[in-house]
Amino acid sequence: MTEEINESAFTHPLPEYDIENPVSISDIKSVSKLRTHTYIEEFDRILGGGIVAGSAILIGGTPGIGKSTLLLQVCQKFSEQDYLSLYVTGEESTAQIKLRADRLNVTSNNIFLVAENNLNVILEHIRKFKPKLVIIDSVQAVFKPDLESSPGTVSQVRQCANELIQISKKTDSSIFLVGHVTKEGMIAGPKVLEHLVDTVLYFEGEKFMSFRVLRAVKNRYGSTNEIGIFEMCKNGLREVKDPSEIFLSRTHSLSSGAVIISCIEGTRALLVEVQALVTRSSFGMPGRKVTGVDHNRVTMIIAVLEKRTGLLLGGYDIFVNVVGGVKIDEPAADLAIAIAIASSYKDVTIPGNTIIIGELGLGGEVRGVSQFDSRIKEAARLGFENAIIPKDNSKNSSKTESLKMAEVSSLAEAIDKFC
Incomplete structure (x- = not known):
């Protein structure tokens, strides 16, 4: 009998940049992160005043509650400011997204759609187009070919989310990761997924009710006590500015x-x-x-x-x-x-x-x-x-x-x- 050792094809490459030496905190200059307003007041309030450049935002909720609808409307608001948006769908075809976009009156040449699950291809699209906003719908559907496990497993979700967040920091692209939820209402996958991102948003509400509550449970750039209230209409989500009524x-x-x-x-x-x-x-x-x-x-x-x-x-x-x-x-x-x-x-x-x-x-x-x-x-x-x-x-x-x-x-x- 002969022993054979199979080396894993997946390796962690060394960083391409020089290693920085530790510096005193008093010598570090303060840098104010640039925010981009979506002009959806309920949404901007939850995020602390707008979307921070290079931030990673995880949004979860039950199927059909309006996650994709809201993000398409955010893409439209970005395109009206002449910003480029990339919508990556791993569960629907581009034709299905187009049907939803027509219903929401989302029509812009600055919004690009692609149906892709391969992480390497997605990263190449981000490097090529350099979009201001990236939507990954959903992170559980993305897989890295170097990993032997199937999409949606703990190792795949953790590694794919980690690399997507890294490229968002390098390119200053704000990235939204749509996450599945379990029967208990928690985001599926490893808990480290919520630790990696900057903001975690939860969509609450019942599908048979027209009102939706968007709540921030983690936010590095704002308060976690804010909520946004929306009403589901035939033309998409409409913000409710006077919720007491x-x-x-x-x-x-x-x-x-x-x-x-x-x-x-x-x-x-x-x-x-x-x-x-x-x-x-x-x-x-x-x-x-x-x-x-x-x-x-x-x-x-x-x-x-x-x-x-x-x-x-x-x-x-x-x-x-x-x-x-x-x-x-x-x-x-x-x-x-x-x-x-x-x-x-x-x-x-x-x-x-x-x-x-x-x-x-x-x-x-x-x-x-x-x-x-x-x-x-x-x-x-x-x-x-x-x-x-x-x-x-x-x-x-x-x-x-x-x-x-x-x-x-x-x-x-x-x-x-x-x-």
Whole structure:
């Protein structure tokens, strides 16, 4: 028997540039990265004011939610500024992309399409055309021939993404990587994929609803608290500049269990409607169904209601829902959720011209919230007349003449006054 050693064809070449010596941080000159505006305000806000030259952006979402639609519209905005865009599709033909482009009225000589999966060919196209914007749809479909594994595997996705990001830094081309998502909603592939890129965006929303929420979970050039809200129309995604209007029923005679809350998403206030339904349970174990808010936090609020206000909720099924498909993850919604549950339990209606703000403690106390003035000003702008607020926020808040504020210091006090 003779031993044979097969050498791998894939090797890591040495860098072609000279190795730099370490320098003092005080000797390094600051360089402001040039941003390119897409003039889609919701999109620019998420990215921190525009797309940074040479940045790598990973965007994920469920199939059919609008990732390719949005990126085609971004290409159109780039072409209107006489910038070159390269759209690389690995899952569709150029004819299919053309059909979508015709529907979106995307027609420009500065947008180039190519159906290609081979990474080496894609890199050669980028070197040849030197585009300002590169779209890779999707990164899981791209493969490097030197690797023996099939497209979409961990090694292929990691290596292809790494080389695409490297060429974007060298050519100052901004690159968008479209990523598949798993059943849990996470981007498929290795977690290192999210570490490699500069920005990670997630598209949220249901396909049967017209509204889409674009959220940044990582951003090296801006805030990760911003969201962009879009509406899917026949001509593509339309940005929603006044999102509070779409999440409110705007009726001044809401049913019992429905309240309005002012929450903060990034730098702006957003008014949404929270609904609760309390019904007697037919089984030994009462159900707790929650949509749009954290299930554990709702469970805590129910426990505080039972302990601090005397409401006997143990034999009732409780359902909590945020209207419009938006998700709330801040504690400023605690008081509103508690009052909504108590309102449904007692069958008492909260006036539709009232907003509720406040965080709950385990002792039943109502704590102050951050960015209070922004919440109040947004409610006043939309014509609300009453506000239930924490007593802690009334000291340093700016007065709004059109809004009558009712201060509460405990949950029991709020329930006695309004339920």
